[in-house]
Amino acid sequence: MKKKSVALFLSAAMIIGTLAGCAAPAAPAAAPADAPAKEEAVEEAPAEAEAPAEEEAAPSGEKVTIDFWDMVVGGDNYPAEAAEHAKKISEEYPNIEIAYESIPWANRYETFTTAIASGQAPDMSTGGGYQSFQYAASGEILDVGSIVEEWKEDGTYDNYNTAMIDYFQYNGQQVGIPWNYEPRYMLYRADWFEADGIEPPTTWDEIMAAAEHFTDPANGKYGLAYPTSGSSGNVLFNIWFGMNGGGIWTEDGQALDWTNEKNVEALDFIRELNKAGVFPEGLGAYESNEVVQLAVQDSVAMVIIVGGASGAQIAEAGFGDKFQYLDVPTGPSADGNNGYVTAINAIMAYSQTETPQETKDALKWWSENMIDLWTSKTAQVSGIPVRNDWLQSETYTSNIADPYMIECINRTINKGQMHTLIYPASNIVGWQTQNAFDGERWWTALSQAVLTADDGTSSLDLLQERQDDGNELLKELDGAE
Amino acid sequence: MKNTNKSAQKPAASHKKFYQKDWFIAYILLIPAFLFLFSIRLWPMVQGIGMSFTNRRLLNDRPLKFIAFDNYIRVFHDKEFWGVAGYTLAYALGTVICSYLLGLGVALLMNMKIRYRGIFRMILMIPWVVPGVVTAYIWKYALNDQIGIINIMLQSLGLIKKPIGFLASPQGARTMAIVVNVWKNYPYMALVMLAGLQSVSEEIKDAARIDGGGALDVFRYVVMPELRTVSMMCTTLVFIWSFNSFDSVFLLTGGGPNKATYVMSIEAYFQAFQKMNLGYATSMATVMLIFMLVVSLFYMRITSAPPD
Numbered sequence: 001m002k003k004k005s006v007a008l009f010l011s012a013a014m015i016i017g018t019l020a021g022c023a024a025p026a027a028p029a030a031a032p033a034d035a036p037a038k039e040e041a042v043e044e045a046p047a048e049a050e051a052p053a054e055e056e057a058a059p060s061g062e063k064v065t066i067d068f069w070d071m072v073v074g075g076d077n078y079p080a081e082a083a084e085h086a087k088k089i090s091e092e093y094p095n096i097e098i099a100y101e102s103i104p105w106a107n108r109y110e111t112f113t114t115a116i117a118s119g120q121a122p123d124m125s126t127g128g129g130y131q132s133f134q135y136a137a138s139g140e141i142l143d144v145g146s147i148v149e150e151w152k153e154d155g156t157y158d159n160y161n162t163a164m165i166d167y168f169q170y171n172g173q174q175v176g177i178p179w180n181y182e183p184r185y186m187l188y189r190a191d192w193f194e195a196d197g198i199e200p201p202t203t204w205d206e207i208m209a210a211a212e213h214f215t216d217p218a219n220g221k222y223g224l225a226y227p228t229s230g231s232s233g234n235v236l237f238n239i240w241f242g243m244n245g246g247g248i249w250t251e252d253g254q255a256l257d258w259t260n261e262k263n264v265e266a267l268d269f270i271r272e273l274n275k276a277g278v279f280p281e282g283l284g285a286y287e288s289n290e291v292v293q294l295a296v297q298d299s300v301a302m303v304i305i306v307g308g309a310s311g312a313q314i315a316e317a318g319f320g321d322k323f324q325y326l327d328v329p330t331g332p333s334a335d336g337n338n339g340y341v342t343a344i345n346a347i348m349a350y351s352q353t354e355t356p357q358e359t360k361d362a363l364k365w366w367s368e369n370m371i372d373l374w375t376s377k378t379a380q381v382s383g384i385p386v387r388n389d390w391l392q393s394e395t396y397t398s399n400i401a402d403p404y405m406i407e408c409i410n411r412t413i414n415k416g417q418m419h420t421l422i423y424p425a426s427n428i429v430g431w432q433t434q435n436a437f438d439g440e441r442w443w444t445a446l447s448q449a450v451l452t453a454d455d456g457t458s459s460l461d462l463l464q465e466r467q468d469d470g471n472e473l474l475k476e477l478d479g480a481e
Numbered sequence: 482m483k484n485t486n487k488s489a490q491k492p493a494a495s496h497k498k499f500y501q502k503d504w505f506i507a508y509i510l511l512i513p514a515f516l517f518l519f520s521i522r523l524w525p526m527v528q529g530i531g532m533s534f535t536n537r538r539l540l541n542d543r544p545l546k547f548i549a550f551d552n553y554i555r556v557f558h559d560k561e562f563w564g565v566a567g568y569t570l571a572y573a574l575g576t577v578i579c580s581y582l583l584g585l586g587v588a589l590l591m592n593m594k595i596r597y598r599g600i601f602r603m604i605l606m607i608p609w610v611v612p613g614v615v616t617a618y619i620w621k622y623a624l625n626d627q628i629g630i631i632n633i634m635l636q637s638l639g640l641i642k643k644p645i646g647f648l649a650s651p652q653g654a655r656t657m658a659i660v661v662n663v664w665k666n667y668p669y670m671a672l673v674m675l676a677g678l679q680s681v682s683e684e685i686k687d688a689a690r691i692d693g694g695g696a697l698d699v700f701r702y703v704v705m706p707e708l709r710t711v712s713m714m715c716t717t718l719v720f721i722w723s724f725n726s727f728d729s730v731f732l733l734t735g736g737g738p739n740k741a742t743y744v745m746s747i748e749a750y751f752q753a754f755q756k757m758n759l760g761y762a763t764s765m766a767t768v769m770l771i772f773m774l775v776v777s778l779f780y781m782r783i784t785s786a787p788p789d
């Protein structure tokens with residue numbers, strides 16, 4: 001009997017193992033880049049075009065392969081074009097080749113963390129905006145300060161928005177080299193507004209009025225749509241706080257401040273819009289492609305998107321003239337400090353690399369030569385380049401895939417209305433916490449909670465929950481008191 | 482006579498050395514398979530259980546400590562865990578009940594002598610053979626409020642005036658996750674039940690009819706008892722698959738909206754790979770393991786029971 005029980009137990013354990021394996025998943029989906037930064041980092045910074053300095057060829061000898069994990073930071077063609085571009089490194093560094101691997105935003109947080117934890121980190125990568133800070137805190141990031149020093153000597157440094165380079169200083173180390181920033185912004189159907197004699201909205205009240213005006217579900221027309229799911233949905237939501245001058249950190253960056261009045265008003269406003277029925281019914285599950293789809297089938301009057309691929313897709317579908325860039329609408333408590341938001345993304349190197357010098361060479365080369373990708377209409381690189389000389393070059397401006405970017409630069413960034421995600425702080429005590437908000441998809445959860453919360457749950461309740469959980473995280477990850 | 486026979490046979494068997502005996506050879510032959518299974522199944526499982534008694538994080542950014550049952554105590558006091566466990570159970574049971582009823586109905590139809598039966602059976606199998614990723618994306622688009630075929634059909638038929646955001650509300654998403662899993666699993670149920678139906682003797686059914694039984698009586702008193710074992714087996718298996726399911730829910734809803742469709746495997750995944758709490762995540766997985774072990778023992782009993 002005993003033997004039988006043991007046999008039964010073992011068989012059951014094996015069956016479980018096998019069945020669990022059968023049901024075990026394919027990797028799932030979704031978390032994108034976010035980046036923070038000092039407010040001044042996003043200010044206009046002019047510069048003259050200057051050719052990248054010539055590098056000495058790396059010492060000859062055995063060829064070194066650099067594992068480069070690059071996020072999908074563009075349209076569908078980006079990975080193939082970037083992989084092809086990576087091959088060109090041998091023209092300048094004959095001893096280096098790049099093993100290029102494209103990493104989707106979905107699960108990037110898990111992908112990198114697992115790789116690092118198992119000692120399989122790449123040599124260098126792009127990634128989420130807070131990623132380099134988080135891994136630097138656990139000693140996994142290679143200091144690339146020597147690249148900045150070289151650039152200072154040869155003048156390349158002056159071509160950069162230097163505040164953004166400084167932004168990636170952490171505990172005396174340069175934990176990443178910025179390469180782009182991704183603004184989130186609003187577009188509106190200029191032809192509809194004009195036909196109905198409505199001025200583009202400048203305040204939230206006007207957004208509400210316009211959204212209600214254009215909403216006609218029976219004919220498939222809606223006032224406003226934005227992604228609430230997937231990677232874009234996660235990184236985009238805090239634009240609502242930005243438009244009202246809000247944020248989730250105190251001004252000195254020493255504490256979390258989810259529950260401030262400006263944020264409460266932002267959630268209240270979304271709930272009002274929802275009650276007014278101006279959102280499409282499925283908004284709570286929309287990813288960015290569904291919002292673009294809605295836009296290009298004449299179904300929505302206003303959209304909020306992450307600049308780059310979505311803007312390019314709208315333009316490509318022939319809606320580039322119909323949708324126009326909307327200047328930052330003002331929330332009720334904006335006090336003149338409202339803005340859209342952006343994330344700054346960096347290229348970083350990992351301390352697990354066995355070839356630190358070659359990794360830095362490769363990182364430097366990639367940073368200096370990305371212009372080929374930026375000026376490819378088909379690669380549709382996301383966001384705006386950190387290098388001012390590229391930004392101002394005719395080659396870039398005449399080839400930009402997202403036509404709204406130039407408007408964004410001229411009408412928002414140059415007016416100081418583009419905030420980073422840690423606004424109103426310029427530095428914060430909890431970089432790991434901030435990265436966790438992004439990686440753990442707190443924004444997605446909040447975005448969906450606002451749309452699905454019952455009347456008994458106030459906006460303050462929703463934010464208080466984040467405040468409490470955030471404080472726990474701050475203690476756990478960043479050791480805050 | 483009996484005693485003589487026994488004593489005549491016994492020495493012949495015991496003359497073999499132990500390494501010549503069948504049981505020894507059998508164990509030797511099993512060793513490679515056991516080592517393989519041990520290394521890829523049992524050892525990770527043992528390691529995982531061991532980890533559940535520690536504060537292990539994915540990034541080794543703090544000292545590793547043995548914390549006994551702290552993770553388990555936390556699991557059982559975690560309201561979110563119980564909410565997730567409740568939905569996981571509802572998801573698995575909902576799938577089993579609906580796919581069983583649907584599968585049985587389809588099997589009864591497929592068991593009838595109709596033309597092109599082979600083609601219908603082939604079509605029936607499609608949801609079962611389609612990969613989970615494809616299933617999730619097909620449904621995701623079919624359920625879309627603006628371009629999804631389901632909303633378009635419902636509106637065309639005049640059944641709804643405005644589209645339904647099936648995946649945008651917690652209740653809708655929870656229900657749809659079950660519906661999609663039923664769609665995926667009912668062909669398996671139907672196939673197994675069809676095999677069961679075909680094994681029911683026509684003579685017994687005829688006898689029941691001669692005794693005055695109507696179609697319903699024949700089904701209830703003859704067919705269903707014959708299907709008991711096969712029903713128990715396939716419902717248990719589908720329950721286990723659904724309880725452990727990850728990909729179909731994750732790809733369909735991402736666990737949303739607002740965590741409404743978190744099942745236990747998704748929760749454990751997030752705890753391990755997003756929140757990096759490996760110790761806590763493995764304690765959740767161990768709780769799942771114990772529960773599934775009980776279900777599997779039940780399954781073993783069914784399958785090892787003698788036929789009725």
